[in-house]
Amino acid sequence: MGVTDKRCVLTYIPFNRPVKVGKEFQYIQQAIDTMHISGDGSYTKKCHTLLEEALGVPKVLLTTSCTHALEMAALLLNIQSGDEVIVPSFTFVSTVNAFVLFGARPIFIDIRPDTLNLDEAQLERLITPKTKVIVPVHYAGVGCEMDTILDIARQHTIAVIEDNAHGLFGKYKGKYLGTFGCLATQSFHETKNFMCGEGGALLINDPEYIERAEVIREKGTNRSRFFRGEIDKYTWVDLGSSYLPSDILAAFLYAQLEAREQIQTKRRQIWEYYYAHLQGWAQDHGVRLPIVPSHCDQPYHIFYILMPSLEQRQALIAHLKAQGILSVFHYMPLHLSEMGQRFGGRQGDCPVTEDVSDRLLRMPFYNDLTEAEQASVVAAIREFDGNPC
Ligand SMILES: Cc1ncc(COP(=O)(O)O)c(C=O)c1O
Numbered sequence: 001m002g003v004t005d006k007r008c009v010l011t012y013i014p015f016n017r018p019v020k021v022g023k024e025f026q027y028i029q030q031a032i033d034t035m036h037i038s039g040d041g042s043y044t045k046k047c048h049t050l051l052e053e054a055l056g057v058p059k060v061l062l063t064t065s066c067t068h069a070l071e072m073a074a075l076l077l078n079i080q081s082g083d084e085v086i087v088p089s090f091t092f093v094s095t096v097n098a099f100v101l102f103g104a105r106p107i108f109i110d111i112r113p114d115t116l117n118l119d120e121a122q123l124e125r126l127i128t129p130k131t132k133v134i135v136p137v138h139y140a141g142v143g144c145e146m147d148t149i150l151d152i153a154r155q156h157t158i159a160v161i162e163d164n165a166h167g168l169f170g171k172y173k174g175k176y177l178g179t180f181g182c183l184a185t186q187s188f189h190e191t192k193n194f195m196c197g198e199g200g201a202l203l204i205n206d207p208e209y210i211e212r213a214e215v216i217r218e219k220g221t222n223r224s225r226f227f228r229g230e231i232d233k234y235t236w237v238d239l240g241s242s243y244l245p246s247d248i249l250a251a252f253l254y255a256q257l258e259a260r261e262q263i264q265t266k267r268r269q270i271w272e273y274y275y276a277h278l279q280g281w282a283q284d285h286g287v288r289l290p291i292v293p294s295h296c297d298q299p300y301h302i303f304y305i306l307m308p309s310l311e312q313r314q315a316l317i318a319h320l321k322a323q324g325i326l327s328v329f330h331y332m333p334l335h336l337s338e339m340g341q342r343f344g345g346r347q348g349d350c351p352v353t354e355d356v357s358d359r360l361l362r363m364p365f366y367n368d369l370t371e372a373e374q375a376s377v378v379a380a381i382r383e384f385d386g387n388p389c
Contacts, residue, residue, distance in 0.1 A: 041247030143172030
């Protein structure tokens with residue numbers, strides 16, 4: 001991206017880029033050599049075992065996306081017409097669409113102004129006899145207030161499904177995110193800390209769901225049991241779809257998961273650099289940096305800032321773009337989307353979401369972002385005078 005304005009530097013820093021850690025192609029080659037590149041080959045199994053052991057989860061199943069893992073969760077809970085699902089309005093569309101697909105009505109809950117996670121203090125007033133599920137989303141991998149959420153869910157016999165798309169290896173009070181709900185979902189989309197292009201996982205914490213989850217993931221058949229030699233033929237036994245990824249993707253992902261310490265160390269450095277170098281500027285300009293409660297260990301997935309206004313946020317995005325630096329906003333309030341309004345969503349229903357959505361800006365963040373690139377981003381921000389470059 002060439003820019004000639006004298007205040008602007010010649011540079012290009014994307015918001016995200018997929019980064020290899022080293023063994024991806026070697027593992028893909030091995031997967032091909034074994035002549036098993038459809039689902040549930042050796043690398044899929046390696047990923048399952050690695051995640052089960054690392055997180056202490058009874059069963060992990062790789063899926064084609066976090067979206068599909070959420071759909072599997074909806075099927076496992078027999079979501080049907082009339083059921084209500086409490087979801088934050090400040091999330092990706094899949095968190096809610098997965099349940100609406102099976103007839104559920106979304107009940108949008110606002111977020112806390114500090115962590116931007118669902119505001120657990122508002123749960124009780126949204127629960128009705130039709131409430132079937134609460135879906136906490138650990139925004140930026142910072143844990144929701146799981147003690148309170150689980151207490152309330154238990155009192156009302158409501159399931160909790162964690163959308164942990166951002167939060168693999170993050171912790172709440174020392175326990176891994178994704179291990180609190182009966183089910184949890186992960187994303188391995190190329191924007192995530194660990195990725196394979198498109199991919200996801202269903203974490204099954206309640207073993208009661210394991211057998212049916214395998215069936216749902218294998219087109220409604222008991223093929224997984226057949227492959228394990230437990231039955232002599234397989235057949236259609238339940239609803240399902242094709243939710244298992246090719247072993248080529250699993251091979252790519254395994255290389256990334258194996259390098260998790262290296263990846264997380266680097267991401268921590270990136271996050272801490274932004275925090276340290278923007279702290280003073282943020283204080284002087286009425287900008288808010290991320291808040292991570294001391295009982296949460298974050299996985300350094302996102303670095304965002306909250307600008308004083310929508311106009312300032314847009315001007316900063318334009319200013320950075322003119323200098324070849326891509327920064328982006330994040331979720332638009334779902335209750336105000338076309339679909340959200342069909343479910344009765346109105347302006348003012350979730351005021352914190354509406355406000356944060358206007359003001360939030362995410363910084364470039366990927367696994368090989370260099371300190372020099374970060375210094376350019378910080379310098380460009382410091383030059384910002386309220387007008388686009
Ligand atoms: C909170 C959340 N849930 C679900 C998803 C969907 O993930 P995937 O692209 O793996 O389906 C995303 C996507 O980024 C997300 O941010």
